[in-house]
Amino acid sequence: MKPIDMAKEGAEVSEETEHMIExxxxxxxxxxxxxxxxxxxxAVVLTGFGGLNKLRVTKKAMPEPQEGEVKIRVKACxxxxxxLMVRQGNIDNPPKTPLIPGFECSGIVEAMGGNTKGFEIGxxxxxxxxxxxxxxxxxxxxxxxxxxxxxxxxxEAAAFPMNFVAAYMMLFEVANLHxxxxxxxxxxxxxVGQAVAQLCSTIPxxxxxxxxxxxxxxxxxxxxxxxxxxxxxxxxxxxxISPDGVDIVLDCLCGENTGKGxxxxxxxxxxxxxxxxxxxxxxxxxxxxxxxxxxQVEKVNPIxxxxxxxxxxxxxxxxLLFKQGRSGLVKTVVQxxxxxxxxxxxxxxxxxxxxxxxxxxxxxxxxxxxxxLSLPLGKLKMAVQRLSVLIxxxxxxxxxxxxx
Numbered sequence: 001m002k003p004i005d006m007a008k009e010g011a012e013v014s015e016e017t018e019h020m021i022e023x024x025x026x027x028x029x030x031x032x033x034x035x036x037x038x039x040x041x042x043a044v045v046l047t048g049f050g051g052l053n054k055l056r057v058t059k060k061a062m063p064e065p066q067e068g069e070v071k072i073r074v075k076a077c078x079x080x081x082x083x084l085m086v087r088q089g090n091i092d093n094p095p096k097t098p099l100i101p102g103f104e105c106s107g108i109v110e111a112m113g114g115n116t117k118g119f120e121i122g123x124x125x126x127x128x129x130x131x132x133x134x135x136x137x138x139x140x141x142x143x144x145x146x147x148x149x150x151x152x153x154x155x156e157a158a159a160f161p162m163n164f165v166a167a168y169m170m171l172f173e174v175a176n177l178h179x180x181x182x183x184x185x186x187x188x189x190x191x192v193g194q195a196v197a198q199l200c201s202t203i204p205x206x207x208x209x210x211x212x213x214x215x216x217x218x219x220x221x222x223x224x225x226x227x228x229x230x231x232x233x234x235x236x237x238x239x240x241i242s243p244d245g246v247d248i249v250l251d252c253l254c255g256e257n258t259g260k261g262x263x264x265x266x267x268x269x270x271x272x273x274x275x276x277x278x279x280x281x282x283x284x285x286x287x288x289x290x291x292x293x294x295x296q297v298e299k300v301n302p303i304x305x306x307x308x309x310x311x312x313x314x315x316x317x318x319x320l321l322f323k324q325g326r327s328g329l330v331k332t333v334v335q336x337x338x339x340x341x342x343x344x345x346x347x348x349x350x351x352x353x354x355x356x357x358x359x360x361x362x363x364x365x366x367x368x369x370x371x372x373l374s375l376p377l378g379k380l381k382m383a384v385q386r387l388s389v390l391i392x393x394x395x396x397x398x399x400x401x402x403x404x
Contacts, residue, residue: 043135049089102133106157189216
């Protein structure tokens with residue numbers, strides 16, 4: 001294989017991916033159905049908790065909508081850090097395997113159960129799913145399904161629910177972001193981090209401090225006000241710029257960053273924990289990483305919070321939806337976000353598109369997203385080329401929309 005000019009290849013890959021998104025994102029033939037047994041579908045199945053070898057692309061029974069459910073022919077599904085944690089079994093009360101991963105998707109309404117007013121067959125939608133999104137077809141309650149704007153592509157729609165809804169609710173529903181405030185967001189190069197940066201730009205004079213792995217800095221440097229290496233002493237760097245600290249801290253890392261975040265808060269500031277990615281350090285679950293992260297979390301003294309006028313909060317979008325019954329509030333937020341999208345104030349950042357093929361799953365899609373390692377650009381380009389071939393085949397397109 002010839003040596004690869006990484007800088008040149010990177011530019012070509014970016015252009016090619018963007019072209020594919022624009023050309024194919026929302027315009028695939030809606031009337032074409034897959035061949036084979038209509039009672040079966042293809043799905044990505046997690047056969048057990050562990051590494052990439054636990055993922056299989058296999059046939060499963062076709063689901064049918066029950067009362068109050070919508071059946072969706074999936075065009076794209078999102079890949080998030082939570083999916084990696086599920087694959088490793090690194091979540092509280094993980095479900096039993098085998099299971100179909102995935103919590104968000106976009107596609108076309110194919111059928112409806114009883115009592116599903118508001119939708120019609122052929123509607124272009126995005127949806128939250130309580131698992132099972134990584135499949136050709138999903139069924140989910142209509143309260144978790146939303147019609148998407150006409151100009152929104154399916155990959156954009158698949159990258160929208162988990163990231164933008166979480167970002168919006170943390171900033172505006174929990175932390176009350178307003179003009180002149182400052183925000184520190186960890187993993188600024190991730191899906192939520194980029195959504196936070198875009199939403200902050202809709203409010204005047206908001207300063208965004210971001211931390212990210214060095215290899216992501218070039219791609220995201222223009223999206224935040226100040227960008228720091230996640231492994232450096234970002235606390236001192238923030239204080240050099242803002243001696244009083246920040247108004248909002250959004251932490252998806254946990255561990256030692258909890259104490260650092262609380263220490264950076266201004267009076268009346270809000271610290272929000274919405275993840276614990278420090279527990280993930282490799283391809284499989286690590287008890288050492290879990291114990292280290294737990295041990296490093298600073299024990300919070302309520303009296304100290306009272307004395308320092310600080311707020312500490314947690315946020316789990318999926319629990320809010322599936323366990324706490326707040327779908328009505330989420331629906332209101334989704335409509336506000338669609339309005340911002342239509343005003344061109346926010347736009348999901350789709351890094352790349354991947355075919356739902358076992359070979360590609362194992363060769364780096366989930367590993368790349370989950371371990372913060374950069375997949376070699378040559379590999380990415382080959383994957384994109386394979387996807388181009390799949391797009392040109394007869395039949396619907398089934399892809400992952402993967403965020404930076």
